[in-house]
Amino acid sequence: MALRVAHFEGSGAPEEAYTLATETFQEELEKVSIAGEVAILREERLDESGRIRSLKTRPGVLGVGDRLGTGAAEMDLAVEPVEGLQLLIKGQEGSISALAVAPLGSMLRVPDMYMRKLIVGPRAKGKIDIDAPVAENIEAIAEAIERRPSEITVAVLDRERHEDLIEEIRGTGARIQIRAEGDLTPAIAVGLRGSELHAVIGVGGAPEGILAAAAIKCLGGEMQATMWPTQRSQVEKLRENGLEDPEKKLTLEDLVRGEDVIFAATGITPGEVLSGVRYFRGGGRTHSIVMCTEPRMVRFIDSIHALEPDAGIQGFQL
Numbered sequence: 001m002a003l004r005v006a007h008f009e010g011s012g013a014p015e016e017a018y019t020l021a022t023e024t025f026q027e028e029l030e031k032v033s034i035a036g037e038v039a040i041l042r043e044e045r046l047d048e049s050g051r052i053r054s055l056k057t058r059p060g061v062l063g064v065g066d067r068l069g070t071g072a073a074e075m076d077l078a079v080e081p082v083e084g085l086q087l088l089i090k091g092q093e094g095s096i097s098a099l100a101v102a103p104l105g106s107m108l109r110v111p112d113m114y115m116r117k118l119i120v121g122p123r124a125k126g127k128i129d130i131d132a133p134v135a136e137n138i139e140a141i142a143e144a145i146e147r148r149p150s151e152i153t154v155a156v157l158d159r160e161r162h163e164d165l166i167e168e169i170r171g172t173g174a175r176i177q178i179r180a181e182g183d184l185t186p187a188i189a190v191g192l193r194g195s196e197l198h199a200v201i202g203v204g205g206a207p208e209g210i211l212a213a214a215a216i217k218c219l220g221g222e223m224q225a226t227m228w229p230t231q232r233s234q235v236e237k238l239r240e241n242g243l244e245d246p247e248k249k250l251t252l253e254d255l256v257r258g259e260d261v262i263f264a265a266t267g268i269t270p271g272e273v274l275s276g277v278r279y280f281r282g283g284g285r286t287h288s289i290v291m292c293t294e295p296r297m298v299r300f301i302d303s304i305h306a307l308e309p310d311a312g313i314q315g316f317q318l
Contacts, residue, residue, distance in 0.1 A: 001025055001097050002266040003284050003305060005082060006277035009269055010091030017089055019061060021081035021097060026062040029079075033071035038064050039107045040078035040100075042207045074104035078211050084182040088268055094185050096274060098265035100214035106257045107210055108250070109241035114228035115206040119187045120144075120199050122220040130224040130249060134168040134201065141199055142174075149173045152198040155186035162202050169201070187212035188265065188289070189273050191219030192298075197272075203228050213255035215263045218291035219298070225250045264290045275302075282311030 001024040008017035022041075029036060041064050062068075062079065069075075077099065082088055084095035100107075118130040118137065124144040128137050142149045150173035156162050158178045169176050177197065179186065183204040189195040200212075209225055216223045227246045229235045235246050248254075266288040267274030275287035283306045291298040306312050 001028065001081070002268045002277050002286055003307070005088070005097070006268050006279075006284075009088055009276075011089050014085050014089050018082055018085055022062045022079075025079055025081050025097075025099070026066075026068065029062075029068040029077065030070070032069045034069040034073045034075045034101070035067065035071055036069045036075045036077040036101070037104060038062060038066045038068065038079060039076040039109055040064070040207045040210045042080070042112055042205060076102050076104055076107040078107055078207070078214060080184065080208065080211050082268065083184045083208060083211075084269070086181050091269070092180070093269050093276075094179075094182055094271040095268040095276075096182075096185055096265045096271065097268060098184060098211055098215075098263070100211050100256070100264075101262045102214065102256055103258060103260055106261070107214075108243070108255050110206040110210060110227070111234055111237040111241075113206050113234045114203050114230065115209040116203045116226045116228050117183065117209055117212065117223065118199070118201055118225070119183075119190055119212060119216060119223045120221055121190050121193065121195075122222075123193075124198070125220070125222040128222060128224060130226060134165065135172050137201075138169065138172045138174050138199070145198065150175075153177060153196055155179055155183065155190075155197055155200045156202045157181070157183060157204055159203070165202055182208075184208045184212050184215070184265075185271055185273065187223075188215050188219075191216050191221040192273065195272070210255055211263070213252055214261050215265075215291065217252055217256055217259075217261050218263050218293050218296070220296065223252045223255065225255060259293045262290070262292045264288060280311070280316075282306065282308035 005021040080098040088095040124141045127140040127144045153175040155177045186200045189197045238246050267276045270276040278285045286303050288301040
């Protein structure tokens with residue numbers, strides 16, 4: 001999928017890029033030997049004027065509730081055709097495509113809405129509380145990884161709603177990565193030891209939150225969340241999906257149940273965890289991460305793709 005959609009880097013065409021990415025996911029998932037149900041997929045976005053617009057230019061493209069695959073094993077699918085869509089179409093770093101898979105019914109069904117998140121890696125597991133003051137959480141994270149608060153880094157989305165949060169974090173002395181878009185990519189980085197990112201805090205998309213939960217479950221970290229409804233219809237939708245209390249503090253187990261989870265992502269544009277797609281005459285190169293909970297495994301895959309018959313006739317370049 002990344003090989004096809006990376007051609008939209010710097011294109012300024014978000015709906016066209018997202019539609020192609022979604023169609024490609026649909027085509028490829030139809031070939032997989034599972035019976036997958038799309039549980040999570042972002043289908044709308046706010047445009048620059050604040051209006052809600054569909055991300056897809058054509059009807060009939062992959063949607064929530066669709067059943068895909070050729071096998072019998074019934075699975076939930078969380079699909080992120082492009083995280084960092086604006087990053088992609090502006091030619092900026094950090095855009096990825098991602099997919100999470102778990103047994104049917106494992107993933108919390110959430111509408112396309114906001115979610116408040118607190119995400120940390122394995123060493124800070126059991127030390128956080130999303131209901132506690134930000135300063136307490138940063139102090140706890142720093143102590144867990146044997147650093148001072150001034151020696152940890154927190155990712156926060158660059159949104160007006162986070163102005164107070166950013167000032168609170170600054171008050172602790174911690175460093176902040178204020179990101180234009182995307183909280184799934186930093187969630188992956190937080191779970192990998194050696195990354196200089198130690199927490200993700202703030203309000204972001206709920207669909208991305210479920211994917212982040214799948215990744216963090218594979219990486220052995222911790223995530224807590226609460227839903228952030230802005231409309232009564234969202235509260236009603238949550239209740240239809242079994243979440244009676246929209247203010248409930250959600251644990252990782254609430255978000256993705258069980259210990260049979262697979263997560264995969266591929267870089268579209270360059271980022272801190274994954275390289276972006278690189279093209280050569282007649283082909284391209286991709287960088288992916290695949291992880292699972294049982295057995296606990298993280299694998300990075302660097303692939304060269306010959307897309308035309310004579311690609312690589314002179315040898316592939318490292």
